[in-house]
Amino acid sequence: MKLTNEWFSAAAEAENGSPIFISGRDKMNDFRLSKKYNERVEIYWKYEPHYNGMPSEEDGKLMNRVLEVLQPAFEKNQLAILTGIYTGDSERTLVFYTRSTNAFQETLNTALRNFEQLPLTLYVENDANWNEYQEMCEIKPFAE
Numbered sequence: 001m002k003l004t005n006e007w008f009s010a011a012a013e014a015e016n017g018s019p020i021f022i023s024g025r026d027k028m029n030d031f032r033l034s035k036k037y038n039e040r041v042e043i044y045w046k047y048e049p050h051y052n053g054m055p056s057e058e059d060g061k062l063m064n065r066v067l068e069v070l071q072p073a074f075e076k077n078q079l080a081i082l083t084g085i086y087t088g089d090s091e092r093t094l095v096f097y098t099r100s101t102n103a104f105q106e107t108l109n110t111a112l113r114n115f116e117q118l119p120l121t122l123y124v125e126n127d128a129n130w131n132e133y134q135e136m137c138e139i140k141p142f143a144e
Contacts, residue, residue: 001030001031001034001078003031003075003078004025004026005025006025006026006027007023007024007025007026008024008026008141009021009022009023009024009141010022010024010139010140012139014053014088018052018088019053019089020086020088020089021054021086021087021088022084022085022139023084024083024133024136025081025082025083025084028081028083028130028133031081031097032097032133036099037080037081037099038097038099038127038128039097039098039099039101039124039125039127040097040098040125040126040127040132041080041095041096041097041101041104041124042093042095042096042122042123042124042125043094043096043121043122044091044092044093044120044122044123045063045092045094045119045120046090046091046119046121047059047090047091047092047119049090053088053089054087055087055092063087063092066118067085067094069111069112069115070108070111073107073108073110073111074096074107078099079098079099079104079107080096080097080098080104080107081097081098082094082095083095083096083130083133083136084132084133084136095132095133095136097127097130101124105122108122
């Protein structure tokens, strides 16, 4: 399976009206249909809201540095695939589908070892049908 790095952008609204910016990964059908990535791991990063519920420039830069470390750490051997990034309403959420939650946790800890402790919370759910991914794709702004 070939992993592409093609993304779409969309916007949504939190229940309180705050904007949420979404980056979703395109062309994931081979991975979804392989039935190898049945566990969804969501990494939540709460931050102090800046303008309109978005992160400050400093927080945004740190989030991008963390993402630049995490994504290749998980994807180099296709242990986990980053499928979505949600930012807004005082939180960033990274959505991964993984083959192994134990290996995911080990890789996460290793990848983040050079960072100060980050305000991260993990949520894991069996999602063999990729329901979250399909819901995210439904808000895609246009079909290609």
